Amino acid sequence: MNLSFTSACPGGIHAPARAPVFVPKPVKVELSLTGFERLTPRERELIERTIVTGVVKLAAEQMGITNKTAEAHMLNAREKTGHRNAIHLAIAYERWARGAA
Template sequence: MVNIIIVEDHPLFRMGVKNTIEKSGENFRIMGEASNAAELFELLKTQKPDLILLDIVLPDLRGEEIARRLKVEYPNIKVLVLSAETTEAAIYDLVSIGVAGFISKQVVATDIIRAIREVMCGNEFYGTDIATILSRLMFDHEHAPKDTPTTTLTPRELEVVERLCEGKPTKIISAELGISDRTVEAHKNNLYQKLGLRNQVELARYCFKKGIVKLE
């Protein structure tokens, strides 16, 4: 029996996923549901699932932050991301954290079942659209400059880059640091120029590789 917790803040979508799993004929059981991170970690005090189906955009924490915490506190629980957000930054971050799989909410019901089955067999599973983006990221990584010099960042740039690597959007960063959205974007562009990078995915990869930001 594979015990599953669904973490999804839209009740109708959560119900649809639950029905798909329960009617699949597989040896799967929905042991709990959560609409946010707080509910999930409260459930985990008493429930021990084999798999967590995790959305990225939730009311209290993003999926990346939840996945990092799960990796540390519950390393034996497999995490399968099921989300409408399929940006390069989100995919790169979650794959770097070590989720077992990632599928888009656009997939058909049978793909959800297939993904759960593959992940529980010890394999990784990525939907076709996610796999395409991953292939592009790997190509970019292989062709990225290998000897980019490490440049000293200012304290403010470090504050900005840490939040960018956590996948936080500009509005959240500006609110946390007490600066304008335009200032955050200016810092971001300065970081790209200073480090010789092209986008947020390359920035995150560079900072993790150089130890500027560490996965926790």
């Protein structure tokens, strides 16, 4: 079997152009370590389990609470500490716990 390729490109077949790869620049975020003393024991437990499991839903399941209740606890914890998301909350909590221990 003889295969021949023709191309409109001068010089024959060319590989398709590759899309440029997007590499985000690191962003430095200042994480507040205040407000953690105001958390309830249940909020602290949820944050600790979320750090270990990596997922709020799994932490909630381990604690025997609904995902909706867990999200409410996380929202309350973020509001008390001033963090915008669960990732920042978890990182700051770990730093705070190491400093407080």
